[in-house]
Amino acid sequence: xxxxxxxxxxxxxxxxxxxxxxxxxxxxxxxxxxxxxxxxxxxxxxxxxxxxxxxxxxxxxxxxxxxxxxxxxxxxxxxxxxxxxxxxxxxxxxxxxxxxxxxxxxxxxxxxxxxxxxxxxxxxxxxxxxxxxxxxxxxxxxxxxxxxxxxxxxxxxxxxxxxxxxxxxxxxxxxxxxxxxxxxxxxxxxxxxxxxxxxxxxxxxxxxxxxxxxxxxxxxxxxxxxxxxxxxxxxxxxxxxxxxxxxxxx
Numbered sequence: 001x002x003x004x005x006x007x008x009x010x011x012x013x014x015x016x017x018x019x020x021x022x023x024x025x026x027x028x029x030x031x032x033x034x035x036x037x038x039x040x041x042x043x044x045x046x047x048x049x050x051x052x053x054x055x056x057x058x059x060x061x062x063x064x065x066x067x068x069x070x071x072x073x074x075x076x077x078x079x080x081x082x083x084x085x086x087x088x089x090x091x092x093x094x095x096x097x098x099x100x101x102x103x104x105x106x107x108x109x110x111x112x113x114x115x116x117x118x119x120x121x122x123x124x125x126x127x128x129x130x131x132x133x134x135x136x137x138x139x140x141x142x143x144x145x146x147x148x149x150x151x152x153x154x155x156x157x158x159x160x161x162x163x164x165x166x167x168x169x170x171x172x173x174x175x176x177x178x179x180x181x182x183x184x185x186x187x188x189x190x191x192x193x194x195x196x197x198x199x200x201x202x203x204x205x206x207x208x209x210x211x212x213x214x215x216x217x218x219x220x221x222x223x224x225x226x227x228x229x230x231x232x233x234x235x236x237x238x239x240x241x242x243x244x245x246x247x248x249x250x
Contacts, residue, residue: 007074009170009201010036010059015068016224017054028054029065030224036170039235041196042203043212046221053174055221056205060093060172061085073169090118094163096173100155102147102162108134109143112162119166133161137191153184160191170201177211189214 017029029051036042046052057063058070061077070077073092080088095101102111112130121129134143137157147155156176163171173192177185193214196202204215212218216233219226 007071008035008037009040009073010034010203011069011071012058013069013071015058015065015070017051017058017063018066027224029058031068032224032226034219034226034229036201036203037235038169038201039196039199040201041192041214041216041235042219043215043217044203044205044219044221045207045209045212046227047207050221051224052205052221054224056172056174056203059170059203060095061089090115091166092169094166094168094171096156096159096163096171096176098175098178100147100152100159100179102155102158104147107144107146108139108150108158108161111147111158112165115162115166129165130161133165134158136164137161151184152180153187156180156184156188157191160188160195164195164200170203171195173202173204175206176204177206177208185211 012032012034015029015032015034016027019026019028032051032055044052044055054063058065061072061080064077072088075088077085077088103114106114109127109130112133113126116126116129131140131143134140137160139154139157139161142150142154142158145154147158150158156179159176160171163173176192177188180188189211192202192204196216202215204211206212213232216235217229217231219230220228
C-alpha cells in the first residue's frame with residue numbers, strides 16, 4: 001500500500017492525559033511527543049500503569065488529551081466534534097483488539113463488511129472489498145462461518161481483515177495476541193509483518209518482548225512518559241535521519 005500524504009500518520013506534541021484533580025490527580029500520559037511516519041511498524045511497551053493503554057485510546061480517538069496536540073494524518077483532532085471523530089475513526093484507523101470484538105451472530109464476511117456499511121459503501125462494492133480482505137488474511141474459505149465456528153487465531157484474522165478493509169492510514173492493535181496460543185500468535189505476527197511489508201502502518205500495544213521483536217521501532221513507557229524510543233530496523237521511504245539501525249528517534 002502506498003500513500004501520497006506528506007504528513008506523518010501520527011504526530012503528538014506535548015500530549016498529556018490527567019484523571020482527577022488535586023492530590024488525587026493521576027497523570028496517565030505526561031507530555032508525550034511522538035511521530036509515526038507512513039510505513040512504520042511501532043511497538044509501544046510498558047508495564048501495567050505505564051500509560052500505554054491510555055496512549056492507545058488517544059491515538060484511536062477513543063479518548064482525548066487533557067493538553068497537547070494530536071494530528072492524525074495532518075488533521076488537528078482538537079477541531080473534531082464527536083460526529084467528525086467517528087467519521088475519521090472509521091476511515092483512517094483500523095482497530096484490532098485482544099478480545100476480537102466480533103459480532104457473534106454475524107458471519108466473518110458480515111463482520112468485515114461492517115465498517116464499510118457505516119461508511120455508506122454500496123452492497124456490491126462492500127462485499128467485494130470484504131471478500132478481498134478475508135482472502136488477504138487467508139480466510140477465503142471461511143467467509144460464511146460464525147465466530148463460534150472459528151478458532152481464536154481465525155477470529156483474530158477476521159478482526160485484522162475488518163481493520164484493513166477501509167484502507168486506513170494506521171492499524172492500531174491492542175495486545176492482539178494476548179488471547180491466542182503460541183501457534184496462533186506466530187501466525188498473527190507473521191500477518192502483521194506481511195501487512196507492514198506491503199506498506200501498512202502498524203502500531204502495536206504490547207507487554208511481550210517476542211511481539212515487540214517483530215516491529216521496526218520500540219517505544220517504552222514509564223509513568224506516563226516515553227522512557228526510550230529505539231529504531232530496530234529501517235523503514236523504506238523514511239528520511240535518512242530516521243532510518244538509523246538503532247538509537248532514539250526525535
